[in-house]
Amino acid sequence: MTFRKITDQVFASPQIALDDVVLAAAQGIVLIVNNRPEEESEDQVPGPQIEAAARAAGLGYIAIPVTHAGFSEPQVTAMAEALAEADGPVLAYCRSGTRSTLLWALAEASRGQHPEVLAAQAGVAGYDVTPIRPLLDMLHARA
Numbered sequence: 001m002t003f004r005k006i007t008d009q010v011f012a013s014p015q016i017a018l019d020d021v022v023l024a025a026a027q028g029i030v031l032i033v034n035n036r037p038e039e040e041s042e043d044q045v046p047g048p049q050i051e052a053a054a055r056a057a058g059l060g061y062i063a064i065p066v067t068h069a070g071f072s073e074p075q076v077t078a079m080a081e082a083l084a085e086a087d088g089p090v091l092a093y094c095r096s097g098t099r100s101t102l103l104w105a106l107a108e109a110s111r112g113q114h115p116e117v118l119a120a121q122a123g124v125a126g127y128d129v130t131p132i133r134p135l136l137d138m139l140h141a142r143a
Contacts, residue, residue: 003027004097004125009089010104012097012125015044021053030088031060033079035100037067044095060086066099071106071135079107101127109136112143 001020003011011029013020015036024032032054034047047063054061064078083090083104092100105118115129115136122129129136 003029003091004101004127006101006104006121006125006127009086010083011089011091012100012104012127013091013093014096016050016091016093017045018049018053021050021057021059024091025057025059028089029059029091031062031082031086031090033082033090033092033100034061034063035066035092035094035103037065040095064103066094066103071103071132075103076106076110076139079103080110083107084111097125098127101125102129102132105129105136106132106139109139110143112140115140 001013001016001023003013003024005011021032032050034050036044038047051061062082064075064082066075092104094100101122105122108118109115115133118136119129
């Protein structure tokens with residue numbers, strides 16, 4: 001699987017398999033962030049299996065599930081903290097990578113990053129932050 005580079009430190013991906021954890025470790029990823037709720041679809045690898053593979057490969061793992069209902073402040077805070085505490089590149093995944101990218105953008109806006117910069121970075125990776133642009137602007141203004 002090819003992970004989509006958003007920044008030098010953040011990558012997004014559709015659902016990963018156990019083999020992708022080894023690939024992530026080989027590429028220097030230090031933390032995997034699972035943004036998928038458990039049992040969202042029958043074909044997804046359960047989070048606990050990804051976590052076990054990540055730990056076995058020496059990687060950190062955190063689950064910050066995001067449903068299609070939207071984003072919450074605790075999710076944004078948890079993502080911002082995970083990104084701030086990571087000692088290297090982070091791989092976030094969900095069904096398509098979109099929710100992971102949007103949550104990354106919200107977290108970065110809450111830490112003061114400008115929404116235009118975030119939109120450009122997400123766009124290079126093939127993701128569109130337009131649906132959350134008002135939230136990005138609000139979080140940036142509050143930072």
